[in-house]
Amino acid sequence: MKLFFLGLVVIVSFGASAQELDDYIWKNRLVLIVSSDLNKDNPKKQMDLLRKERKALEERDMLVLPLTTDTHQLNRYQLPKDFEGILLIGKDGGLKFQDNFITKPSILFTLVDGMPMRKAEIRRKKGR
Numbered sequence: 001m002k003l004f005f006l007g008l009v010v011i012v013s014f015g016a017s018a019q020e021l022d023d024y025i026w027k028n029r030l031v032l033i034v035s036s037d038l039n040k041d042n043p044k045k046q047m048d049l050l051r052k053e054r055k056a057l058e059e060r061d062m063l064v065l066p067l068t069t070d071t072h073q074l075n076r077y078q079l080p081k082d083f084e085g086i087l088l089i090g091k092d093g094g095l096k097f098q099d100n101f102i103t104k105p106s107i108l109f110t111l112v113d114g115m116p117m118r119k120a121e122i123r124r125k126k127g128r
Contacts, residue, residue, distance in 0.1 A: 021073050022093065024063065029112060030089040031057075033066045034074065035101075042101035046086060053105045060112050061091070061121075091117060 024030055031050065035043040043066065050057065050064050057064065067073060069084065077087065077095050088097035088108055097111050112118050 021065075021089065024089075024091075025093045026091050027061070029060060029062045029091055029096075030087075031062055031064045031108060032074075032087040032089060033064065034069055034079075034087060035066075035084045036069045038066045038068060042084070046101050046103065049102065049105055053109075056105065056109055060109065060118065062108075062112065088112070090115065 021030065033043050033046055033050075037043075047064065047066065069081075077098075079087075079098070083098075085098065085100040086103045086108075087095060088111060090096045096115070097108070099107075113122075
């Protein structure tokens with residue numbers, strides 16, 4: 001049963017790009033992998049690095065979503081037309097971090113762990 005659940009988390013964490021980004025507000029932090037071609041080396045390498053950190057992603061309510069540069073969902077972030085890289089979107093839907101490929105997952109985790117909402121989550125978990 002644990003293996004099934006883990007498989008479900010992996011599918012949700014790495015394959016849920018079809019929904020609108022607003023569907024995740026106040027539920028998840030999003031790591032958006034943005035590229036004109038998600039089969040290029042850099043997006044694939046970025047995804048591979050993040051896949052190795054499933055537990056850390058899950059612990060922080062982070063989902064990884066691959067998006068192509070032509071999606072309307074990116075319009076709100078006013079990115080340069082040629083931007084390809086990684087975006088960190090907070091639970092409030094705001095852009096928290098933007099970087100070109102390849103970004104170490106530890107950078108994302110440090111940013112998230114420093115956010116007030118995440119600090120409150122950690123305090124609540126310790127209080128249990």
